[in-house]
Amino acid sequence: MKAGIREFLAEERPEGYYEKLIRDLEEANEKLRMFSVINRELKSGMPFSVKDNICVKDVESTASSQMLSGYIPPFNATVVEKLDKNGFGFIGKTKMDEFGFGTLGVNCIEHPLNPFDERYVTGGSSAGSAAATAVLRHHVSIAESTGGSIACPSAFCGVVGFTPTYGLVSRYGLIDYANSLDKIGIMARSASDARYVFEMIKGSDKYDTTCVDHEVTTEGRRKLIIIDQLIKGVDERIASSFDKTMCKLGNLGYAIEHRSVPFIEKAIPAYYIVSMAEASTNLAKYTGFKYGLKVNDFSKNYNDFFTEARGNFGAEAKRRIVIGTFVRSSSVKSRYYEKALRIRRMLIDSLNSILKEGFIISPTMPIVTPKVDEAEALSPLEEYGMDSITVPPNFAGLPHVSFPSDYIGGMPVGTQLVTSHFNDMALFDFVGRWEEDFEYRFKYNVGAL
Amino acid sequence: MENEDFDRLLKICRLSMEKDAKDKIKHDIDEIIAYFNSIDGVECSKYSPAYQPISVPARKRPDRHEPFPEPGKLLKNSKIYRFFIVGPKI
Amino acid sequence: MRIGLEVHVALPTKTKLFCGCSTEGDEPNTAICPTCLGFPGSKPMLNEDALSASLRVAKALHCQINEITYFLRKVYFYPDLPKSYQITQLEGAVGHDGYVDLGRKRIRIRRVQLEEDPAKIIREEEYSLLDFNRSGIPLDEIVTEPDIETEDDLREFVSELRSILYYAGVDIDKEMKVDLNISLGNERVEVKNVTGIKNLIDAERFEVKRQSNLIASGQMIAKETRSYNSEMLSTVSSREKESDEEYGFIYEPDLSAYPTLKDSIPDTVIASSAARQLSSKYGINEVTLKELVMFDRNALRLIQHGLRCSKAGTVINAIELLKRHNGIMISDKGFEKMLSYMDNGMLLNEDAIKALLEDRDIGAEKNAVSAEEIDNAIRDIVSSRQDLVNEYKSNSKAFNFIVGMVLKKYKVSPKYISERLAEFLKDKA
Numbered sequence: 001m002k003a004g005i006r007e008f009l010a011e012e013r014p015e016g017y018y019e020k021l022i023r024d025l026e027e028a029n030e031k032l033r034m035f036s037v038i039n040r041e042l043k044s045g046m047p048f049s050v051k052d053n054i055c056v057k058d059v060e061s062t063a064s065s066q067m068l069s070g071y072i073p074p075f076n077a078t079v080v081e082k083l084d085k086n087g088f089g090f091i092g093k094t095k096m097d098e099f100g101f102g103t104l105g106v107n108c109i110e111h112p113l114n115p116f117d118e119r120y121v122t123g124g125s126s127a128g129s130a131a132a133t134a135v136l137r138h139h140v141s142i143a144e145s146t147g148g149s150i151a152c153p154s155a156f157c158g159v160v161g162f163t164p165t166y167g168l169v170s171r172y173g174l175i176d177y178a179n180s181l182d183k184i185g186i187m188a189r190s191a192s193d194a195r196y197v198f199e200m201i202k203g204s205d206k207y208d209t210t211c212v213d214h215e216v217t218t219e220g221r222r223k224l225i226i227i228d229q230l231i232k233g234v235d236e237r238i239a240s241s242f243d244k245t246m247c248k249l250g251n252l253g254y255a256i257e258h259r260s261v262p263f264i265e266k267a268i269p270a271y272y273i274v275s276m277a278e279a280s281t282n283l284a285k286y287t288g289f290k291y292g293l294k295v296n297d298f299s300k301n302y303n304d305f306f307t308e309a310r311g312n313f314g315a316e317a318k319r320r321i322v323i324g325t326f327v328r329s330s331s332v333k334s335r336y337y338e339k340a341l342r343i344r345r346m347l348i349d350s351l352n353s354i355l356k357e358g359f360i361i362s363p364t365m366p367i368v369t370p371k372v373d374e375a376e377a378l379s380p381l382e383e384y385g386m387d388s389i390t391v392p393p394n395f396a397g398l399p400h401v402s403f404p405s406d407y408i409g410g411m412p413v414g415t416q417l418v419t420s421h422f423n424d425m426a427l428f429d430f431v432g433r434w435e436e437d438f439e440y441r442f443k444y445n446v447g448a449l
Numbered sequence: 450m451e452n453e454d455f456d457r458l459l460k461i462c463r464l465s466m467e468k469d470a471k472d473k474i475k476h477d478i479d480e481i482i483a484y485f486n487s488i489d490g491v492e493c494s495k496y497s498p499a500y501q502p503i504s505v506p507a508r509k510r511p512d513r514h515e516p517f518p519e520p521g522k523l524l525k526n527s528k529i530y531r532f533f534i535v536g537p538k539i
Numbered sequence: 540m541r542i543g544l545e546v547h548v549a550l551p552t553k554t555k556l557f558c559g560c561s562t563e564g565d566e567p568n569t570a571i572c573p574t575c576l577g578f579p580g581s582k583p584m585l586n587e588d589a590l591s592a593s594l595r596v597a598k599a600l601h602c603q604i605n606e607i608t609y610f611l612r613k614v615y616f617y618p619d620l621p622k623s624y625q626i627t628q629l630e631g632a633v634g635h636d637g638y639v640d641l642g643r644k645r646i647r648i649r650r651v652q653l654e655e656d657p658a659k660i661i662r663e664e665e666y667s668l669l670d671f672n673r674s675g676i677p678l679d680e681i682v683t684e685p686d687i688e689t690e691d692d693l694r695e696f697v698s699e700l701r702s703i704l705y706y707a708g709v710d711i712d713k714e715m716k717v718d719l720n721i722s723l724g725n726e727r728v729e730v731k732n733v734t735g736i737k738n739l740i741d742a743e744r745f746e747v748k749r750q751s752n753l754i755a756s757g758q759m760i761a762k763e764t765r766s767y768n769s770e771m772l773s774t775v776s777s778r779e780k781e782s783d784e785e786y787g788f789i790y791e792p793d794l795s796a797y798p799t800l801k802d803s804i805p806d807t808v809i810a811s812s813a814a815r816q817l818s819s820k821y822g823i824n825e826v827t828l829k830e831l832v833m834f835d836r837n838a839l840r841l842i843q844h845g846l847r848c849s850k851a852g853t854v855i856n857a858i859e860l861l862k863r864h865n866g867i868m869i870s871d872k873g874f875e876k877m878l879s880y881m882d883n884g885m886l887l888n889e890d891a892i893k894a895l896l897e898d899r900d901i902g903a904e905k906n907a908v909s910a911e912e913i914d915n916a917i918r919d920i921v922s923s924r925q926d927l928v929n930e931y932k933s934n935s936k937a938f939n940f941i942v943g944m945v946l947k948k949y950k951v952s953p954k955y956i957s958e959r960l961a962e963f964l965k966d967k968a
Contacts, residue, residue: 054580055579055580061579061580063579068579070526071526071579072522072525072526073573073578073579073580074517074519074522074523074525074573075573075580077580165503166501166502166503167501167502167503167505171582172580172581172582173580174580175579175580176579176793178792179792179793180500180501180502180792181502204508206510206584207582207584208582208584208793209505209508209582209583209584209585209793209794209795210501210505210792210793210794210795212503212505212506214503263491263493266487266488266491269484269485269487269488270488272481272485273485273488277787277789278789278792280462280614280787281612281614281624281787281789284614284616284622284623284624285577285579285621285622285623285624287463287616287618287623289527289528289534289535289536289537289618290526290527290534290576290577290578290621291526291527291578291579292526292579294526295537298528298535298536298537298538298665298666298667299537299538299665299666300537300538301537301538301539302536302537302538302539302616302617302618302667303463303616305537305538306463306537306616307463307464307465310462310463310464311464311465311466313464315470315474318464318466318474319474319477319478319481321462321464322455322458322459322462322464322474322478323478323481323482325458325461325462325614325785325787326450326458326478326482327485328787328788328789329458329785329787330785330786330787330788333787333788335489336485336488337789338498339488339491339493340488341498341499341500342493342494342496342497342498342499343488343491343493343496344498344499344502345493345496345497345498345499346491346493346496348499348502349496379477379480380477380480380481381477381480381481381484384481384484395502396502397501397502397503398502421502421503461784461785461787463616498790500790500792500796501792505795505796506795507607507795507796507797507798508584508585508795509584509585509586509587509590509797510554510559510584510585510586510587511587511588512552512553512554512586512587512588512589513553513554513559514553514554514559514560514561515554515558515559515560516559516560516561516570516572517560517571517572517573520568520569520571520572523571523572523573523576523578524568529568530668531567531668532566532567532568532569532670533567533568533661533668533669533670534568534668534669534670534671535666535667535668535669536618536619536660536666536667536668536669537618537666537667538662538663538664538665538666538667539617539618539660539662539667
């Protein structure tokens with residue numbers, strides 16, 4: 001029997017449990033740098049961590065950006081509010097690529113390290129959330145994905161990473177990256193834990209217009225569809241591991257089919273255009289006097305004052321602000337921004353029609369987990385290329401899950417499963433079935449009872 | 450992108466940087482935009498722009514007061530002068 | 540000369556456009572929340588009354604109304620703009636391609652858009668001061684085509700627009716903020732942020748003179764943004780050039796697209812055209828009628844009602860009398876009664892109007908007097924106070940003294956008494 005949230009909440013914790021939990025976590029954090037804040041006041045409930053771009057009342061929330069250092073939101077994100085009221089206890093804020101800008105989790109000061117081997121990256125941008133989930137025995141993390149920020153680190157850290165249909169979980173309290181793409185999701189050590197939390201946090205919110213009360217279905221599919229363009233060019237070790245996974249799934253009775261989707265490889269440039277266009281507007285508000293980082297010389301003309309403040313963005317944030325501003329400027333807007341939105345519609349239509357027949361399945365990442373120095377040597381464009389598989393479902397707002405399916409050289413490998421809008425529950429059923437025959441491994445079990 | 454256009458873009462974004470950093474970022478950006486140009490060949494004119502990936506219902510708010518419970522906390526990080534928030538010179 | 544306007548008016552809502560903060564904050568920075576301060580993590584939720592008021596205005600301005608309306612982000616940097624983008628509209632605005640009819644000509648309306656107001660900013664020597672109570676107040680921006688060609692056009696348009704807004708339920712006591720686009724030559728000059736109607740006319744006059752002088756001396760008029768200084772009665776060039784900002788509009792992804800349900804938007808009475816119609820039908824002076832009804836919906840309703848049961852002259856006199864005595868809230872029944880007294884030659888004093896307002900019988904013998912009684916009273920004084928009569932030509936006080944004597948007794952309109960007295964004295968002369 002797996003001991004999940006239900007069992008944890010039903011059982012008595014031994015005296016001093018939380019004190020020891022925090023002590024052990026702080027020790028692990030010294031090494032792995034997952035948390036920016038650890039809540040020493042935690043005394044009860046199922047521990048949950050929160051990605052640092054999600055507001056927790058009276059706790060510094062910075063989206064791992066210097067620009068937001070000192071920002072203490074006076075309100076809770078809706079997800080946090082819901083968990084607080086349902087027997088969960090806030091354990092800390094997890095580090096991330098600055099504002100979510102990154103695939104590998106290295107775009108922040110003292111970025112997290114992979115709990116399986118500290119020489120490796122965690123993946124990003126929900127880097128600390130994935131690492132924390134791989135470290136803590138009884139815990140879930142509230143993460144967020146714009147273009148793959150839940151799936152990627154979940155794969156590299158060997159945890160279950162669930163990204164819901166766009167709009168099913170309120171974004172109120174989320175520090176925006178790209179509003180039409182941002183989705184709050186869950187990282188956990190099992191599909192059933194992820195499901196437990198999802199059922200608790202989904203549903204419409206009077207503070208978020210885009211959050212919907214749509215019925216969520218559990219329609220199983222007998223067919224697994226492989227989109228050939230998505231797995232073209234993946235690392236050989238990943239390819240053969242994926243074959244092994246597909247073999248197992250074939251034995252479980254799934255039919256496997258290969259397809260191609262016109263222009264699916266254009267999802268990446270189109271996604272980056274839309275996300276950067278929106279991000280460049282979201283980041284305009286950081287001007288150094290109402291929250292976060294402060295410039296003190298008010299006698300400077302506002303343009304110089306703002307420019308001084310905005311010098312504190314990291315390199316990737318600056319790149320995205322400039323490119324995002326460019327692609328929405330009036331002379332080229334229809335060529336980039338509007339065209340990318342049309343491509344999004346086209347891909348949503350073609351993916352939805354395929355997804356009626358079956359799940360789309362693939363490795364989560366086209367590469368094995370890179371080492372930190374390898375990651376830091378990549379050019380931005382090389383890094384964007386690694387999102388080739390995670391971007392399509394994210395761009396289309398489709399629910400997807402990454403689950404551990406293999407270990408190569410001791411490092412976990414993830415498989416990604418995608419289904420139709422609002423058929424989120426079917427993902428948990430699928431992964432739950434996978435877990436019956438596949439044991440997840442962890443190096444850390446901090447807080448084990 | 451021409452240097453002049455790039456400088457104008459930086460000004461619009463209220464960003465400034467040293468020459469070396471600027472050269473590097475400009476190089477990256479040129480490369481990224483060239484990559485973006487690969488969508489030029491996609492024929493998708495018959496599709497309407499998907500501003501959001503799902504259809505978002507037109508929910509509105511009744512015109513009812515809902516004062517923020519702790520307004521004092523909102524001003525914690527600002528410099529205040531006679532109830533006003535101090536901002537840069539205009 | 541061509542003038543186009545961008546008029547900003549605050550909509551009559553209790554709370555802000557995208558949050559539940561009051562629109563009537565008192566002390567600076569008390570009606571604020573994460574949303575109207577643009578705090579990271581906050582999100583907007585549209586105020587339904589702001590949308591419906593905005594649609595009412597668009598329809599009243601004869602605009603085309605799309606099936607759905609949506610919002611955009613307009614990005615620019617200024618300390619009063621909390622998110623460094625304003626949530627506003629452009630394509631997808633609540634209304635477009637309408638007009639305001641001035642009778643002799645039409646001023647076309649390009650667009651009516653719903654948007655959020657920035658914070659209030661006060662310029663100080665070494666810094667600025669900001670009050671975010673104003674941030675997020677719903678505004679309608681009404682953009683005209685450059686169809687205004689004279690100062691008279693400008694005055695008339697503004698008055699007409701204010702009347703339409705008043706009838707559409709928009710509080711016009713709040714000051715209008717106007718951007719004035721004015722071109723005498725080829726280039727357009729934009730005068731930003733002119734507050735109030737007097738300043739608008741002054742700014743227009745100054746610009747006309749400035750641009751005319753430049754043209755006369757053979758100089759070029761620069762395309763630029765200027766601001767109006769109400770103390771100096773002049774416009775000055777703003778330092779920022781237009782080309783420095785690139786708004787980079789994108790769809791507002793935190794909001795939805797909203798059905799306008801355009802068939803259910805209520806109609807707005809256009810007071811000036813109602814006045815025109817009544818004037819030609821009943822032979823009433825149009826200017827008088829307009830003065831009575833442009834900013835008084837009760838007056839218009841009473842006149843329309845009264846004309847069905849009484850003479851035009853009586854109706855107009857009755858309305859003037861009611862306005863003088865703050866009685867315009869009178870019931871239709873009370874007004875009918877009033878008209879019948881007046882048609883019977885009765886003069887109504889303050890107490891009589893008060894009684895009518897309270898739906899009481901006025902007690903004609905006490906508060907309403909016939910013209911005959913007034914005449915008798917005047918005749919008595921004129922015959923008994925020869926001293927005053929002798930004096931009245933050289934001393935206006937003597938005339939007024941007599942009027943005062945009659946007024947004290949009967950409390951009817953001093954204007955009426957004066958007219959009658961003048962009539963009597965004419966005979967004496």
